Amino acid sequence: xxxxxxxxxxxxxxxxxxxxxxxxxxxxxxxxxxxxxxxxxxxxxxxxxxxxxxxxxxxxxxxxxxxxxxxxxxxxxxxxxxxxxxxxxxxxxxxxxxxxxxxxxxxxxx
Amino acid sequence: xxxxxxxxxxxxxxxxxxxxxxxxxxxxxxxxxxxxxxxxxxxxxxxxxxxxxxxxxxxxxxxxxxxxxxxxxxxxxxxxxxxxxxxxxxxxxxxxxxxxxxxxxxxxxxxxxxxxxxxx
Numbered sequence: 001x002x003x004x005x006x007x008x009x010x011x012x013x014x015x016x017x018x019x020x021x022x023x024x025x026x027x028x029x030x031x032x033x034x035x036x037x038x039x040x041x042x043x044x045x046x047x048x049x050x051x052x053x054x055x056x057x058x059x060x061x062x063x064x065x066x067x068x069x070x071x072x073x074x075x076x077x078x079x080x081x082x083x084x085x086x087x088x089x090x091x092x093x094x095x096x097x098x099x100x101x102x103x104x105x106x107x108x109x110x
Numbered sequence: 111x112x113x114x115x116x117x118x119x120x121x122x123x124x125x126x127x128x129x130x131x132x133x134x135x136x137x138x139x140x141x142x143x144x145x146x147x148x149x150x151x152x153x154x155x156x157x158x159x160x161x162x163x164x165x166x167x168x169x170x171x172x173x174x175x176x177x178x179x180x181x182x183x184x185x186x187x188x189x190x191x192x193x194x195x196x197x198x199x200x201x202x203x204x205x206x207x208x209x210x211x212x213x214x215x216x217x218x219x220x221x222x223x224x225x226x227x228x229x230x
């Protein structure tokens with residue numbers, strides 16, 4: 001059971017928009033920055049978003065992040081088949097003194 | 111270019127030990143916190159441990175505390191994970207990951223991972 005809660009799966013058609021939620025508590029998301037990762041099987045995970053809404057260089061602006069209270073959201077617009085992957089949220093948990101991840105969300109681009 | 115390369119994975123019996131290594135290149139290793147993160151088969155990402163740039167601050171996940179030891183050698187640009195008293199639930203792909211300067215829980219560069227299988 002992950003400390004952060006994500007939906008197991010989401011799907012949308014190419015060109016459409018999708019959002020992935022990440023729910024936590026005051027000890028993690030509520031008082032710490034959230035980051036998001038894209039993971040294709042057999043490859044190294046890739047950082048998409050950090051500090052709730054900042055994109056590393058090279059990440060297209062189709063990817064966006066937001067946070068409100070104890071929840072965070074990853075948005076992806078203009079979906080492409082290459083976006084099919086598992087997506088994880090992560091943050092620091094001040095009560096656990098540990099980095100925590102969500103359980104992951106599998107994105108299917110229909 | 112920036113690169114992290116893990117090694118040392120393999121098959122080990124329950125109760126056994128294994129030492130993972132992560133060789134880094136392409137950046138000033140001593141500037142960055144480093145972490146080990148794992149993914150068990152069919153499961154999500156699980157953070158295992160991090161070590162500060164100087165090695166003076168270390169944190170572990172409860173699931174490995176007392177069994178795993180993280181360390182680094184800045185002169186050799188290398189990160190290590192000594193794993194003792196291994197259990198079946200430690201079976202996973204183990205990734206080393208870099209945190210950007212000033213961060214400890216953001217991971218901007220990851221290795222390709224090394225597989226650890228704990229089985230009799």
